[in-house]
Amino acid sequence: xxxxxxxxxxxxxxxxxxxxxxxxxxxxxxxxxxxxxxxxxxxxxxxxxxxxxxxxxxxxxxxxxxxxxxxxxxxxxxxxxxxxxxxxxxxxxxxxxxxxxxxxxxxxxxxxxxxxxxxxxxxxxxxxxxxxxxxxxxxxxxxxxxxxxxxxxxxxxxxxxxxxxxxxxxxxxxxxxxxxxxxxxxxxxxxxxxxxxxxxxxxxxxxxxxxxxxxxxxxxxxxxxxxxxxxxxxxxxxxxxxxxxxxxxxxxxxxxxxxxxxxxxxxxxxxxxxxxxxxxxxxxxxxxxxxxxxxxxxxxxxxxxxxxxxxxxxxxxxxxxxxxxxxxxxxxxxxxxxxxxxxxxxxxxxxxxxxxxxxxxxxxxxxxxxxxxxxxxxxxxxxxxxxxxxxxxxxxxxxxxxxxxxxxxxx
Amino acid sequence: xxxxxxxxxxxxxxxxxxxxxxxxxxxxxxxxxxxxxxxxxxxxxxxxxxxxxxxxxxxxxxxxxxxxxxxxxxxxxxxxxxxxxxxxxxxxxxxxxxxxxxxxxxxxxxxxxxxxxxxxxxxxxxxxxxxxxxxxxxxxxxxxxxxxxxxxxxxxxxxxxxxxxxxxxxxxxxxxxxxxxxxxxxxxxxxxxxxxxxxxxxxxxxxxxxxxxxxxxxxxxxxxxxxxxxxxxxxxxxxxxxxxxxxxxxxxxxxxxxxxxxxxxxxxxxxxxxxxxxxxxxxxxxxxxxxxxxxxxxxxxxxxxxxxxxxxxxxxxxxxxxxxxxxxxxxxxxxxxxxxxxxxxxxxxxxxxxxxxxxxxxxxxxxxxxxxxxxxxxxxxxx
Numbered sequence: 001x002x003x004x005x006x007x008x009x010x011x012x013x014x015x016x017x018x019x020x021x022x023x024x025x026x027x028x029x030x031x032x033x034x035x036x037x038x039x040x041x042x043x044x045x046x047x048x049x050x051x052x053x054x055x056x057x058x059x060x061x062x063x064x065x066x067x068x069x070x071x072x073x074x075x076x077x078x079x080x081x082x083x084x085x086x087x088x089x090x091x092x093x094x095x096x097x098x099x100x101x102x103x104x105x106x107x108x109x110x111x112x113x114x115x116x117x118x119x120x121x122x123x124x125x126x127x128x129x130x131x132x133x134x135x136x137x138x139x140x141x142x143x144x145x146x147x148x149x150x151x152x153x154x155x156x157x158x159x160x161x162x163x164x165x166x167x168x169x170x171x172x173x174x175x176x177x178x179x180x181x182x183x184x185x186x187x188x189x190x191x192x193x194x195x196x197x198x199x200x201x202x203x204x205x206x207x208x209x210x211x212x213x214x215x216x217x218x219x220x221x222x223x224x225x226x227x228x229x230x231x232x233x234x235x236x237x238x239x240x241x242x243x244x245x246x247x248x249x250x251x252x253x254x255x256x257x258x259x260x261x262x263x264x265x266x267x268x269x270x271x272x273x274x275x276x277x278x279x280x281x282x283x284x285x286x287x288x289x290x291x292x293x294x295x296x297x298x299x300x301x302x303x304x305x306x307x308x309x310x311x312x313x314x315x316x317x318x319x320x321x322x323x324x325x326x327x328x329x330x331x332x333x334x335x336x337x338x339x340x341x342x343x344x345x346x347x348x349x350x351x352x353x354x355x356x357x358x359x360x361x362x363x364x365x366x367x368x369x370x371x372x373x374x375x376x377x378x379x380x381x382x383x384x385x386x387x388x389x390x391x392x393x394x395x396x397x398x399x400x401x402x403x404x405x406x407x408x409x410x411x
Numbered sequence: 412x413x414x415x416x417x418x419x420x421x422x423x424x425x426x427x428x429x430x431x432x433x434x435x436x437x438x439x440x441x442x443x444x445x446x447x448x449x450x451x452x453x454x455x456x457x458x459x460x461x462x463x464x465x466x467x468x469x470x471x472x473x474x475x476x477x478x479x480x481x482x483x484x485x486x487x488x489x490x491x492x493x494x495x496x497x498x499x500x501x502x503x504x505x506x507x508x509x510x511x512x513x514x515x516x517x518x519x520x521x522x523x524x525x526x527x528x529x530x531x532x533x534x535x536x537x538x539x540x541x542x543x544x545x546x547x548x549x550x551x552x553x554x555x556x557x558x559x560x561x562x563x564x565x566x567x568x569x570x571x572x573x574x575x576x577x578x579x580x581x582x583x584x585x586x587x588x589x590x591x592x593x594x595x596x597x598x599x600x601x602x603x604x605x606x607x608x609x610x611x612x613x614x615x616x617x618x619x620x621x622x623x624x625x626x627x628x629x630x631x632x633x634x635x636x637x638x639x640x641x642x643x644x645x646x647x648x649x650x651x652x653x654x655x656x657x658x659x660x661x662x663x664x665x666x667x668x669x670x671x672x673x674x675x676x677x678x679x680x681x682x683x684x685x686x687x688x689x690x691x692x693x694x695x696x697x698x699x700x701x702x703x704x705x706x707x708x709x710x711x712x713x714x715x716x717x718x719x720x721x722x723x724x725x726x727x728x729x730x731x732x733x734x735x736x737x738x739x740x741x742x743x744x745x746x747x748x749x750x751x752x753x754x755x756x757x758x759x760x761x762x763x764x765x766x767x768x769x770x771x772x773x774x775x776x777x778x779x780x781x782x783x784x785x786x787x788x789x790x791x792x793x794x
Binding site: 102105106107191192193195 | 787792
């Protein structure tokens, strides 16, 4: 079977238990050996999907709060979520016959808007926030140091209604309806145990997480993530992304941290800025995306080069210099952000920006120094403001039969 | 439950599917009309006490004679599991005595409650019904009992709605604005508990509970509670306010007569329970409904009570078909009640305009948490 696999067809396929030829989109970290249908990213494996999985086009990210301190109820929800998530990532409904096959007198178990749509490479990535430990009264030793709250950065304009959360689910897919369907159904299952704190829709991935992908552009019109860590960077991922056994509590070994920042862009102001100024601020050309002084996008940036005016070709406060590993003692992160436009703001301006999502081994050793350098020096700060912020710990991937965060809850 | 006992509580016509189901009850043994041989059980309801003369009675017809010795209007309830209302008597004024005659076919643990001021969970005490539940109870019997039990409850609500609305109407016609304002949310409480029943008639709800900005056919006036609400709180009483008051009363009496013969199915009960919570989510949490008086939390509470009343009627069926659902419903209803108690002021509630965004968020969360399991009831009882 090749081509697009619809949800309806998948049900038949799954029921027959037949293997499907033409498997694609198997992530580098997947431990699954079974062939998978096209457009299906395996849900289980050594790592959670949706981290080094080649970035899909669309995002629906949701941060939730626990409304109970009852561990059994949270466990039951996570089990239910896991079952539904695995089904949905395979292109199926939350439950067999969930949309129209149930009792017509009751509300359908599946909301139905993804019926007939392909799996669309849906990944669902799960994390726990700082409040998860306090609310459930978990052993403080289980709370990893990396989950300490982020410091306040210069010019932060954080809205509490767009920040924090006890849990998060990142849904990425090539079809926005598939991502929204997944989040909507998981949120619904959580009513009474969790409540939505905030959520964010994203489109147009703003970085590549695979060398197979072209570098996309952000809403400032610049290629973004040229030097991003990529799925193919095996050893570097271990160094910069995956939490190592010695780093903290065993349940998180092989997992990672997720930092989310909602970055509002003052689009209209940027659009009135000269091309030269824009390129100077970024440190790259707008067309090719080459570092200033270089010609190709992937040519190495020469931070030592001096221009005809006797000044560094890439300015001292250029964005790519401030954010570079060279300037940050080798710090790197895996970025996985998306553009967003939440309509207009009532003043006729786009309520738009970049929803920054990044994965890393230790937010306080990686994200904090990077963001501090940017917040204090980056000229781009005149064109953006950070309006939301959250940090989560994402457990490693799930083995067969495991549910999300099982090693933590049963530690 | 025998047909005669239902007639006694003025369910005069239950026809169609419900009647067919009810017929099954005739196969059950008579539920002991002679069981109340000990005579009525005296209940002395004061403002801070509720003395029930006996803590147990044999299964069958049980009569409580409730005397209100307190200074507040009171109510008396007999509850089964999950606060299923076995019977209740509403609107007992100070110094009055009213009887509650309730049919309890199954032995087991029950709860009595007086509600001085008609607020909260009331003053509760355990009550034991003795005797073995020997009758054969099949599913259809349970469903029929659910619909007749709910109908009985609706009827009791209307019996309180009529005089309370009359008091409100009288105050409006007397030009007594302050009294009318105080009675407005109280009268509406009985209305909001049973609104899905009224909505089932289609034409009654717009007349009684329509909003000013609803679309109406040419020549159709804005009438009902909200028209008078606007007069009382915003415009001042108008020349036609007395006529509007009379119209409201006539519409309420129309509702009363039509409800006496309404036909209800278990699915309607379940959907009514869900719709009442939808009302809360779309009209009360937003402050949209009582936009002049801002007494939305009174309605909120009444909607939840109405939802709980309908769900409780179905409880034996729910417990039989999905034993996990009932406890979730109990917990979520209790959570909403507890949250609303935080906003209580005297016999009423804080005004909507006094709520913070955080307050509204907490209410929305509690209603979402309750609405999801309540939405499952229809599917469970028909599974």
